Every structure is written in structure tokens, then in C-alpha cells.
Amino acid sequence: MSSSLLPRGIQHIGVTVPDLDAATRFLVEGLGAEVVYDGLTAEDEPRQGAEVERQLSLPKGAAIHKQRMIRIGNGPNLEVFEISGQQSAEAGLTDLGLNYMCFYCDDIDSALARLVAAGGQALSEVHENSRYADSEGEGSVHVKAPWGMLVEFQSIPAGHHYLEGCTTRVSMPDPRP
Numbered sequence: 414m415s416s417s418l419l420p421r422g423i424q425h426i427g428v429t430v431p432d433l434d435a436a437t438r439f440l441v442e443g444l445g446a447e448v449v450y451d452g453l454t455a456e457d458e459p460r461q462g463a464e465v466e467r468q469l470s471l472p473k474g475a476a477i478h479k480q481r482m483i484r485i486g487n488g489p490n491l492e493v494f495e496i497s498g499q500q501s502a503e504a505g506l507t508d509l510g511l512n513y514m515c516f517y518c519d520d521i522d523s524a525l526a527r528l529v530a531a532g533g534q535a536l537s538e539v540h541e542n543s544r545y546a547d548s549e550g551e552g553s554v555h556v557k558a559p560w561g562m563l564v565e566f567q568s569i570p571a572g573h574h575y576l577e578g579c580t581t582r583v584s585m586p587d588p589r590p
Contacts, residue, residue: 422584425482425490426514430560433479433495439559440493443531444516446485452492453480459497472499485516488586503561513555513563517586521552521568528566532559542567544574 430436440446453460461476469477475498483491491514504512518524521539529535539552548571556564573583 423489425492426511427492427494428562429494429496429500430562431495432560433481433493436493436558436560437481437483439531439533440483440485440491443528443533444485444564446483446491449482449484449490451479451481453477455479471496474498486586486589488516503563505563513565515553515565515567518566518568519570519588521554521566524566525554525556528556528564533557533564539566539568542569548572548574 428436437446437448441448455478459476459478460480461474465471465477466473466475471477475496477494477496479495481493483493485491504510506512516524525535525539533556536555536557539554542551542553548569550570551568553565553567556566558564572585575582
């Protein structure tokens, strides 16, 4: 199959928050995020109605009030939404579908301190990761964002270990310049 027929990788991940401006402050202060653009502002008409509900599988009566594209490092972008209407509680690890994002950190302890200072709640201390990342200085930790979404930080300075015969590698973000 031609590689042009396959996805290149993740371009963005959608995140819904109760307050877009507060979430943006958390992402900027805690993760060094940068706002790329606002796709929908409070001055715009909300995206709503039967066609939007059908296109995005929104419950009847839901409306998108704000939409912002945010970039964190050189990973996928976040498209962050503020939506009114029927909403569920935040996803946890036992829920089906996407339930957290993981960011690679060169200095996980400093990154964790910064995210907690921005309003995140660390669920534990930095701990061992997996048997495929069991080297000096590795670790991971999950943090709950102010609106309940889980964020994981991971550091694997010596890289992953791969079984003999493994034909592909885990995608890792390039170091920041």
C-alpha cells in the first residue's frame, strides 16, 4: 500500500474544557503551550444546530462557543473547545476512548513542579515506568488538570528497550531547540 494512503501521524487532539481561557492559562503556565489561533471566539456565533450535532456527534442542544488551537512542544497540537450542553464527567483510565495525554520531559521533576504550580494535582510521586523503559533516570507521573483531564509526564533518558525482531520503534518528540 502506498504510504500516501496512510496517516502521517497525529496532527491534533481535541479537548473539551469548561472554561477555555482558564484552561489556556493552565496549559501555557504548566506546559509552555503557545496559542496558534482562535477558531471560534465569544464574539462569533456559536456552532450549533442539527448539522453540527450530526457532524460531531454532539447531544441535541449543544453549542460550541469557543475553539482554540494550541501547540505544546513539537508533539501534536491540541484543539481545545468550550461547549455548552449535556456533558459527562471527565474520562478516567477505565473509560473507553481517549483518556489522557502523555508529554515527554527531559527534566520530569521540574516539569511536574511547574504543572502543579499552574494548578495541576499530582496523583503520585514520579515512579517507574514500564519494563521497556527501565533505565537510570526514567519515570512517569499522572497529573489531574483543573477540569479533571489526566496528563502524564514521562522521561526515558536511555530510550526504550525493544525485543529482538521488533521492526518499529516508539514515536518520540524531537528535543526542543
